[in-house]
Amino acid sequence: xxxxxxxxxxxxxxxxxxxxxxxxxxxxxxxxxxxxxxxxxxxxxxxxxxxxxxxxxxxxxxxxxxxxxxxxxxxxxxxxxxxxxxxxxxxxxxxxxxxxxxxxxxxxxxxxxxxxxxxxxxxxxxxxxxxxxxxxxxxxxxxxxxxxxxxxxxxxxxxxxxxxxxxxxxxxxxxxxxxxxxxxxxxxxxxxxxxxxxxxxxxxxxxxxxxxxxxxxxxxxxxxxxxxxxxxxxxxxxxxxxxxxxxxxxxxxxxxxxxxxxxxxxxxxxxxxxxxxxxxxxxxxxxxxxxxxxxxxxxxxxxxxxxxxxx
Numbered sequence: 001x002x003x004x005x006x007x008x009x010x011x012x013x014x015x016x017x018x019x020x021x022x023x024x025x026x027x028x029x030x031x032x033x034x035x036x037x038x039x040x041x042x043x044x045x046x047x048x049x050x051x052x053x054x055x056x057x058x059x060x061x062x063x064x065x066x067x068x069x070x071x072x073x074x075x076x077x078x079x080x081x082x083x084x085x086x087x088x089x090x091x092x093x094x095x096x097x098x099x100x101x102x103x104x105x106x107x108x109x110x111x112x113x114x115x116x117x118x119x120x121x122x123x124x125x126x127x128x129x130x131x132x133x134x135x136x137x138x139x140x141x142x143x144x145x146x147x148x149x150x151x152x153x154x155x156x157x158x159x160x161x162x163x164x165x166x167x168x169x170x171x172x173x174x175x176x177x178x179x180x181x182x183x184x185x186x187x188x189x190x191x192x193x194x195x196x197x198x199x200x201x202x203x204x205x206x207x208x209x210x211x212x213x214x215x216x217x218x219x220x221x222x223x224x225x226x227x228x229x230x231x232x233x234x235x236x237x238x239x240x241x242x243x244x245x246x247x248x249x250x251x252x253x254x255x256x257x258x259x260x261x262x263x264x265x266x267x268x269x270x271x272x273x274x275x276x277x278x279x280x281x282x283x284x285x286x287x288x289x290x291x292x293x294x295x296x297x298x299x300x301x302x303x304x305x306x307x308x309x310x311x
Contacts, residue, residue, distance in 0.1 A: 020114075021038075021113065022034035022035065023040055024139070027075055034113075036242055045092075046090045048063070070094065071102060075152075084105050084107055090106065099292070115139075117247045119138070120245065122136075132147050134190055172204075183206065184207070185209045186210055197298065201299070203299070213243040214250060218246065221261055235305075239251055239267070239268055252286045266286045267288045268286045
């Protein structure tokens with residue numbers, strides 16, 4: 001256990017070719033779960049928690065850790081399970097993404113497993129829209145569920161999705177029968193993120209084509225390219241980085257090396273934080289990186305990308 005606790009931060013600096021590292025953990029049930037190590041800032045034994053008035057029901061309490069006061073979210077309760085008992089003998093996973101830092105209370109933490117994104121699969125059919133899964137995989141013959149933490153956080157503290165009047169004033173006006181492409185392809189495995197991006201992009205006047213992961217996005221792009229010059233139809237691509245089967249880095253690489261797709265403007269839009277993103281964006285040839293989720297910043301990036309192409 002001490003090896004996991006001591007090395008999580010260092011392991012987050014590793015970037016593989018369409019690979020990820022999962023930190024596996026368990027809640028109160030026997031089910032095994034995973035979270036991308038890139039999202040993990042630290043793993044600690046749960047400190048003494050302080051209760052405060054009017055806390056959200058999913059928040060077990062708050063803790064003062066390294067100069068920050070963090071809400072500690074009961075991951076079991078948040079995903080429909082029983083509350084985690086005896087928290088001071090449990091662990092917290094401190095994560096940093098979506099422009100915020102938060103702590104997730106879990107039953108136990110196991111180890112880090114190096115995986116290929118092709119081994120990370122979408123949730124099986126029939127799980128319904130109310131589930132908290134973005135993907136599943138198999139490790140040592142055991143099913144491991146990867147949770148949609150963006151959905152959990154949005155239920156506790158919904159993000160602002162309203163675009164300011166200042167940005168709306170810059171949105172383009174599409175002439176009927178005009179030649180400007182007005183479709184944006186959005187690739188993201190999180191249902192919450194897809195909805196947020198779709199709403200922002202449609203509000204500034206674009207149509208949205210949705211893809212559930214990188215493989216799905218690439219297939220859609222290649223089909224469109226067979227019908228003619230893709231930049232005549234598609235304004236740009238907005239892609240998440242963490243996605244089953246094919247991540248956003250690999251999707252971008254595939255786009256930029258395909259003669260029929262290479263002129264597409266690609267924006268990577270991710271909850272992942274850290275300076276490694278800047279280097280990876282340049283390495284794979286993406287045109288921009290935007291942290292999730294700010295409706296003004298995302299909308300302005302779309303508007304500016306299209307204006308840049310028109311010059």
